[in-house]
Amino acid sequence: MTPLDPRITPARPDLAASHLRGQVEAARFVDGVLHEVVAPQAPLRREPRSDAMLDTEALKGERVMVYEVTEEGWSWGQLVYDGYVGWLPSEALREPRSAPTHRVVALRTLVFPAPSIKLPPVEALSLGSALAIARIEPPFAVTAEAGFVPLVHLAGGQPAERDFVSVAERFVGVPYLWGGKTSLGLDCSALVQLALAACGRKCPRDTDMQESALGAPVESAADISNLKRGDLLFWPGHVAIARDHVSIIHANAHHMAVAIEPAVEAVARIAAAGTQLSSIRRL
Numbered sequence: 001m002t003p004l005d006p007r008i009t010p011a012r013p014d015l016a017a018s019h020l021r022g023q024v025e026a027a028r029f030v031d032g033v034l035h036e037v038v039a040p041q042a043p044l045r046r047e048p049r050s051d052a053m054l055d056t057e058a059l060k061g062e063r064v065m066v067y068e069v070t071e072e073g074w075s076w077g078q079l080v081y082d083g084y085v086g087w088l089p090s091e092a093l094r095e096p097r098s099a100p101t102h103r104v105v106a107l108r109t110l111v112f113p114a115p116s117i118k119l120p121p122v123e124a125l126s127l128g129s130a131l132a133i134a135r136i137e138p139p140f141a142v143t144a145e146a147g148f149v150p151l152v153h154l155a156g157g158q159p160a161e162r163d164f165v166s167v168a169e170r171f172v173g174v175p176y177l178w179g180g181k182t183s184l185g186l187d188c189s190a191l192v193q194l195a196l197a198a199c200g201r202k203c204p205r206d207t208d209m210q211e212s213a214l215g216a217p218v219e220s221a222a223d224i225s226n227l228k229r230g231d232l233l234f235w236p237g238h239v240a241i242a243r244d245h246v247s248i249i250h251a252n253a254h255h256m257a258v259a260i261e262p263a264v265e266a267v268a269r270i271a272a273a274g275t276q277l278s279s280i281r282r283l
Helices: 164-169 188-198 207-211 263-272
Strands: 033-037 041-047 054-059 063-069 075-079 085-089 102-104 107-112 124-127 131-139 140-143 148-150 154-155 232-233 239-242 247-252 257-262 279-282
Touching: 063 102, 107 148, 164 188, 164 239, 164 247, 188 207, 188 239, 188 247, 207 232, 207 239, 232 263, 239 263, 247 263, 257 263
Parallel strands: none
Antiparallel strands: 033 063, 041 054, 041 085, 063 075, 075 085, 102 154, 107 124, 131 140, 140 148, 232 239, 232 279, 239 247, 247 257
8 A cells, every 4th residue: 555645644643534544543533624714824834833844835715624723722734725734823714704706816915904005904915815705896806804905916717827937937036935835935846836826727735746746757857958938847855947948937045035047057056966857847
């Protein structure tokens, strides 16, 4: 039997999801309770501590299946979109009230308490956040919680984007943050995930998952002379997006930001640090 990936398997020695009965060993099996993220973003951590490693973030409107809530204010659960499992602050969650109708398509937007941009905003939301819009009052959309969001920053219905590379390019200059998934900070695989999600394409969270699930391999991973826009370049623990046949965009710790650089230079620099390009995949 293939071992289950602990990153996307809601199971611990003391507790596991009911649907895993017979697949894992646990002292207790429970049914999950669906929640939604109500904070602008919620950190998903490896342990129920504010100083624990950040594995990823959940954006406003995301759904989370919660299996345990502690008295200390932490919820252990699984993100519905990409399956990631971990601990989130309970105060960032609630049981769903309204289904999302729109998504933020600007790099970031502000939510105002009334229909005036002169008022102090009550929230700042990042690209990909999901909102339940109750009505439209141009130039605003009014959320189910009576927040006023610039209508130009939202899209409803079908995905508004067609070119995921152009979505990624909007993040140029955003700081690198391990586990981050917002315009305030994100990592390499989050950049890919967010850009593809904006175009309606489901994408796993981590680079190894993406390398296994996305696209088809280009014949020679060592030959970067025939890159095409949208190709994904993978190294162990890293991913970049080809903008054209000579340049890439990626969130990386060398620049500590999302940066555009020549593909040849990036591949040589990373190889000099001891990591070889493992594959190129074409979507």
